Amino acid sequence: MSGAGGTDAETGSGLSIFSKYDPLKQRASVLEKVGVDPFDMTFDDIMGPTRGRIGNREIILAGTNNYLGLTYDEAAREAAKDAIDRHGTGTTGSRIANGTYVEHEQLERDLAAHLGKPSCIVFTTGYVTNLAAMAGLAGPNDVIFIDADAHACIIDGTRLATNKTTVRFRHNDPENLDRRLSRQAITDGGHALVVIEGLYSMFGDIAPIAEFAEVCERHGAYLYVDEAHSYGVFGPTGCGIAEAQGCLDKIDFYSGTFSKSLASVGGFCASRHPEFELLRKVMRPYMFTASAAPANICAAQAALDAIKTRPELRHNITARAAQLHAGLAEMGFDLCAPAxxxxxxxxxxxxxxxxxxxxxxxxxxxxxxAVPPGTPQSSCLLRISVSAAHTEEDVNAILSRFKALQDNSAEIMGEMMRRLQASA
Known part of the structure; x- marks a missing residue:
């Protein structure tokens, strides 16, 4: 048996280290037989927040999470280019070494002020944000309670934490959480940390955060809300679902990402507890990875300024989402959540x-x-994300394609069966 340096190492049983992925390989082969592999496709060009190019074909982008359409905002692009001119392309160090620039600290102060929190820490990605903050918060005697539809980064955050127990409660069900908090014994000075999301990324359903906050307050639990898909989009000033529901001040820990409304790459976690700053010295994914590049930080800063000063972006995305949802519902498509x-x-x-x-x-x-295991209820989905940069005409064009999809369903399914049979 060849070692790690071998090209196709096998055990005495004849199985390679990759054999455990045989079921995945079979699933992937089916996807490849019906057409382009959806998880391995490449755009030849991105022409703007709502347009891309594959070969010679122009494509309407309706699945990018570019909620406010700010990736091509002039101020964001200029801020990124200026940051490269002043600071180069990367930091080459972590935040606890040489990786903290004045722009990192300024963005942290501005995000904290926007959310009305005394503390905010910026991370390299949104995924790393939840991984670091949850693992840093939950000690050996603490219990983490997570929504059943929690994102992978939340699940992985529980795995990295040193706590002994993680409890799942029914999706978007404050009463079920209430019962589980009542039944779960927390001893030896431990605490309960409840983790939910604002807008769930697969179905697009919204959490009753205010009700969860009441349950947590009643039990003395800490509430952690991931608003990755809702920050910048909801609330009078863009602070998300919690602000829209009037409970932003009740949130103990508020996480978000730069890769959605903030038009960049990175993440942040803000807290109403000043002691949260202590976690800079214990969060491994914060301490042992390079800090966000200056261009990413400055682009996010410019996008934050847009969120605070351009409410029309939120008005437009709300209108376009309502238009698209109503059109698809009228056609009879099975939609997973309200608009x-x-x-x-x-x-x-x-x-x-x-x-x-x-x-x-x-x-x-x-x-x-979107397919299992990355979807709730083992659902198979065509997932659309609306952007403030989409026009009414864009949405009408998307609706026309879905109507044509519906009208040609028999032909499409017949072609699928022919392809699968031909490759059998």
Whole structure:
């Protein structure tokens, strides 16, 4: 048996280190047979927040999470270019070494002020944010309670934490959380940390954060809310679902990402507890990774300024989401939640969803294909994310493609069966 340096190492049983992925390989082969692999496609050009190019075809982008359309905002682009001119392309160090620049600290102060919190820490990505903050907060005697539909980074945060117990409660169900908090014994000076999201990224459903906050207050639990998909989009000043529901001051820990409304790459966690600053010295994913590049930080700063000064962005995304949701509902599509910037269309199975995704792409519309295990309830979805940069005409064009998809369903399914049979 060859070692780690071998090219195709096998054990005495004849199985390679990759054999455990054989079921995944089989699933992937089915997706490839029906068309382009949705998880391995490349855009030849991105022409703006709502347009891309594949070969010679222009594509409407309807699956990018570019909620406010600020990736091509002039101020954000100029801020990024100026940061490169002044500071170069990267920091080459972590935040606790040489990786903290004045721009990192300024963005932390401005995010904290926007959210009305005394403390805010910026991280390299949104995923790392939850990984670091949750693991840093939960000690050996603490118990983490997470929503059943929690994002992968929240689940991974519980795995990195040193706590003994993680409890799942029913999705968006404050009463179920109340019962679980009542039943779960927390001893030896431990605490309860409840983790939910504001807008759930697959179905597009919204959490009743105010009700969760009441439950947490009643039990003395800490509430951690991930508003990655809702920061900048909801609330009078763009502070998310918690602000829209009037409970922003009740949130103990508020996390978000730069890769959605803030038009960059990075993440942040803000807290109403000044002691949160202590975690800079214990959070491993913060301490042992390079800090965000200056261009990313400055682009996010410019996007934050837009969130605070341009409420029309929120007005437009709300209008476009309502337009798209109403149009799809009128056609009879099975939609997973009420109107929000994330609109998920439920499909019968993985092969059909993949075939329809390919058909839409050929017709000039890019959406997300979402399949198990990354979806709630083992659902197969065509997932759409609306942008403030989408126009009424863009949404009408997307709706026209979905109507054509519906009208041509028999032909599309027949083609799928032919492809699968030919490759059998």
């Amino acid at each position: 929000s910037p994330v609109i998920a269309v439920r499909r019968p199975n993985e092969a059909q969803a993949a075939m329809e995704w390919n058909w839409l792409l050929k017709e000039g519309v890019y959406v997300n294909l």
